[in-house]
Amino acid sequence: MNKKLTGRLMVAAVAVLSLASCSRTETASDEHGAVHWGYEAEDGPETWGSMNSEWALCADGLEQSPIDLSNASLTELPGVGIHLPSGQEVEVLNQAGVIDALDNGHTIQINSKTGETLTVGDKTYALVQFHFHAPSEHTVNGGHFPMEMHFVHQAEDGALAVIGVLIEEGAENESIQPLWEQLAAATGAQAAIRIPPEFADHIFTGDPTGVFHYRGSLTTPPCSEGVDWFVRRTPTQLSQDQIAAFTAVYDHNNRPVQALNSRTLYLDESPAVTIH
Numbered sequence: 001m002n003k004k005l006t007g008r009l010m011v012a013a014v015a016v017l018s019l020a021s022c023s024r025t026e027t028a029s030d031e032h033g034a035v036h037w038g039y040e041a042e043d044g045p046e047t048w049g050s051m052n053s054e055w056a057l058c059a060d061g062l063e064q065s066p067i068d069l070s071n072a073s074l075t076e077l078p079g080v081g082i083h084l085p086s087g088q089e090v091e092v093l094n095q096a097g098v099i100d101a102l103d104n105g106h107t108i109q110i111n112s113k114t115g116e117t118l119t120v121g122d123k124t125y126a127l128v129q130f131h132f133h134a135p136s137e138h139t140v141n142g143g144h145f146p147m148e149m150h151f152v153h154q155a156e157d158g159a160l161a162v163i164g165v166l167i168e169e170g171a172e173n174e175s176i177q178p179l180w181e182q183l184a185a186a187t188g189a190q191a192a193i194r195i196p197p198e199f200a201d202h203i204f205t206g207d208p209t210g211v212f213h214y215r216g217s218l219t220t221p222p223c224s225e226g227v228d229w230f231v232r233r234t235p236t237q238l239s240q241d242q243i244a245a246f247t248a249v250y251d252h253n254n255r256p257v258q259a260l261n262s263r264t265l266y267l268d269e270s271p272a273v274t275i276h
């Protein structure tokens with residue numbers, strides 16, 4: 001791995017640890033000079049790059065996420081294996097109102113405590129957290145889905161990989177329900193819940209073939225690059241009521257799609273993602 005890439009990965013690693021540790025941060029406020037980002041005109045994606053010198057990639061980066069998933073080049077990825085939380089206790093954090101210099105994002109974030117894993121070929125990443133966006137951040141042929149889940153993983157060397165799962169309206173997803181009960185919690189509140197054992201089966205539903213892959217970035221400040229993205233082609237389903245329950249709280253926490261530039265978007269059409 002070259003030095004430049006290693007450096008970028010280290011920056012990304014710090015960013016993820018910040019995301020994961022926001023529940024422990026002190027409550028910084030405007031009068032303490034914290035930089036606040038969000039999704040409104042005055043603090044939204046168009047302004048992130050100029051808010052903080054450490055977030056310059058949000059404006060200048062050439063390998064940014066999300067992107068439009070279209071015109072993919074067919075490829076064969078090394079095997080991708082996912083082990084999602086099941087039957088384990090996780091920490092649910094309502095991020096609205098959580099304020100620190102790096103992160104006052106707006107989402108429901110689930111911090112993994114037990115190190116579920118993602119394997120890509122022979123490389124292993126540990127699940128750090130997962131969270132939700134509405135509408136989807138990635139688009140497919142220019143179209144948004146109602147929501148998208150991101151499973152953020154980190155390897156021992158600091159490298160980041162994110163699994164994206166698009167969400168369409170359909171059947172009720174019972175595995176999401178324990179998480180949704182936290183939507184009504186006070187902002188900044190956290191709760192420990194148990195993920196249902198069948199969680200992975202209820203998220204990775206439908207046609208098992210097809211995963212998009214490209215090199216991108218975090219979709220929130222500091223927009224660190226060097227992130228390996230894997231977005232499953234088949235969406236999972238939440239009911240209209242479940243989607244409405246989320247969008248009643250967070251209805252536009254998505255960064256717009258970014259230019260592909262000189263990158264290649266790949267699509268592996270085999271059943272590339274193994275759930276275990």
Ligand SMILES: [Zn+2]
Nearest residue numbers: 131133150219
């Ligand atoms: Zn995300």
